[in-house]
Amino acid sequence: MNLPDFTQPDLRSPALRRFAALLDPLDDARLSALAADSAALTRKHFGRAIRLFAPLYVSNECINNCAYCGFSRDNAILRVTLDVAEVVREARHLVAEGFRNILLVAGEHPKFVSNGYLEACVRALAAEVPSVALEVAPMETDEYVTLVRAGAEGLVVYQETYDRETYARLHTAGPKRDYDWRLACPERAYAGGFRRIGIGALLGLTDWRREALALAAHLDHLLRRCWKAQLTVSLPRLRPCAGSFAPTHPVADRDFIQLLCAFRVCFPQVGLVLSTREPAPLRDALLPLGITMMSAGSHTEPGGYTGQGKADLHLTVRGRMVEPEFAAEHATGQFEISDDRSPAEIAALLRAHGFDPVWKDWDAAILTP
C-alpha cells in the first residue's frame, strides 16, 4: 500500500489548513480564545463525560531497540511475560477498581508474545471485560481478524515519529525499523475489523509542530479511509525510563495545551487521550479543554497491579537471559508514570469538576454472536 508522505501534507484539506495555522505561536489572548473554543466543542460532541481506561502490561520482552523506550532489547532490565491466568488476575483487579475498558500492552517478541498468546489473553478477558483493546507490535490483517473474533475491539499503534530520518536514527534494531509497515498498520487494523483505532506520536523526539502536522495529516487520511472507525489521538510526552534517553525536543506545557486544543478545534469528533505520563496538576488543568479519555492509577510493568509473574522474572542483557544477582520484586516499567493517583481518586476528582467518569460505554455483546 502506497501511503502519502504525511510530513508533506496536502493543505487543500480544510481541517489541515486550519490545523497548520493554529500551530503558529499564539499570544495569551489568542491561546485563551483557542482553549475556550476547544472546551465548548468538546462539551458539544462528548458532553460532560470522560471515559476511563487502564493499560495492562502483559509482557516487557522486546526484540527492538528504540532509543526512548525502557523495554529496548539492549536494556539490562527485569523482564517477564505473564501467563494467561496471571493476565486474568491483573484484569480482575482492574475490574474491581471500576475499569470496564482495558488496554493490553506488550513489547514485540514473537517467541514470548506470540499471536496465539495474545488471542488467548483477549479471549480470556473478553469474557469478563466489556471492552478490550491492544497496543502491540503491528500485524497482518488476517491476524487482526483473529484477534477481533476473539473479542478485541480497539487497537492502538503510535508511529512514534513521522520524521523518517529521526525514525531511522532512534530505531536501531528489530522489525520496528520498518517505518512503512508501521505506518500502514491502522488501515490493516481497520480491514481486520477493529472499531476503535488509536494513533499518536511521541512528543520530544523532533520539532513538535512538524510532528503534530504529520500526525494530523495521518488522521485526516484515516478519517476518509477508515470511515467507520472511532479514531483517537494520543500525544504522549516522553517520560524518564531505563536507558536514560533525554528528549532532544522537549515540549513546554503551554505548547502542549495549544497542540491539544488545535486538534480538538480541527477534528471536533475525534477522541483525545491523556495518560498518567502527565503530572496531576496539568491533567487537572486539561480536563475541561479537550480530553475525552484518561487512564488512571496505571502501572507500566507486567504484573504491576497485583504482583503477578514474580516467579518468572529474569534479567536480560543485550537480549540474553541472565540470572538476576538480587531478589527482584517486580519487572521493570516502560516509563515512570507522573500522576499516581488511584482510579477512585481520579473519579472523585472528575465528579468534583463536574464530569461524569464513564467506566463502561461499550458492550462485548455488540460483537459477539
Next chain:
Amino acid sequence: MTTEPLIIAGREFHSRLLVGTGKFSSNEAMAAALEASGTQIVTVALRRADLSGKGDPFANILEFIDPKKYLLLPNTSGAMNAEEAVRLARLARAAGISDWVKLEIHPDPRYLLPDPIETLKAAEILVKDGFTVLPYINADPVLAKRLEDVGTATVMPLGSPIGSNRGIETRAQLEIIIEQCTVPVIVDAGLGAPSHAAAAMELGAAAVLVNTAIAIAPDPERMARAFAAAVEAGRAAYEIGLGARAETANATSPLTAFLTK
C-alpha cells in the same frame, strides 16, 4: 395549556418531549433534568448499561431512571449493522429492560448519520420479533414510508446531525415525511434551542427528542423546562392552525372591514 395526547403503539403519553441520557455531568444531574422536563419517554444507550444482570455499580445508569415514571426506550447506538442492532435489542429484552427499542445504526462515528439500508433490515426483523420499533433515520421520505410499511411504531428523522445544535436543516424533507406518514413522526437530533423544538412541533411533528442541548447546558433542569414549554407551545400552535404566510403586510384591523359591516 392542554394538547392532544401522543399515541405510540397504542400507548398514550401526555408529554411530547423525549429526552436522551448521554453527556450529563452525572447520573444525578441527568435524573433531575428528566424530572424537570416532564418527559415520559427516556432513551438510554444499551452499551452504557449493565446487560449482564449483575447490577454493575460502575454501569448503573438505569438505576437513575424510574420505570414507574418513564417509559425506558433503550437504543442500539454502537451497532454498526442490522445484525448487531438486533442482537442488542434482544439482549435488552432478555435482560428485562424493554421490548421497545430506538433503532439506531450509525456506522460513521464522526457525524453519526444513520445507515438506511441496515436500519430497514433490522426494523423488519425486530418488528417480526415482536418489538415496538422507533427507528432513527435521515430525513428521507421514501425510507420513512418503507419503515412504516414493515411496521415500525414511529419514524424518527433527524433535524441535523446528532449533537450539532444546528436545528432543523431538513425542513423540506420533514414536511414531506409529516405529510405522508401515518405513524407519529418524532424529530430527533440536532435540536439545539427551544425555538428549534417549537418549530418542529409547528410543522406537525408528533414529538421531538432532545439530549445534548439539555445535557450540556449550564443549568440542565431549567433548560429542560424551557424545551418542555417550547414543545407545548409549538404543539398548541399546530393544533390551533397557524396563519398562512403572506409576502406583504396584512393590517390587523383591515381597512376593508366596513364593507362587511
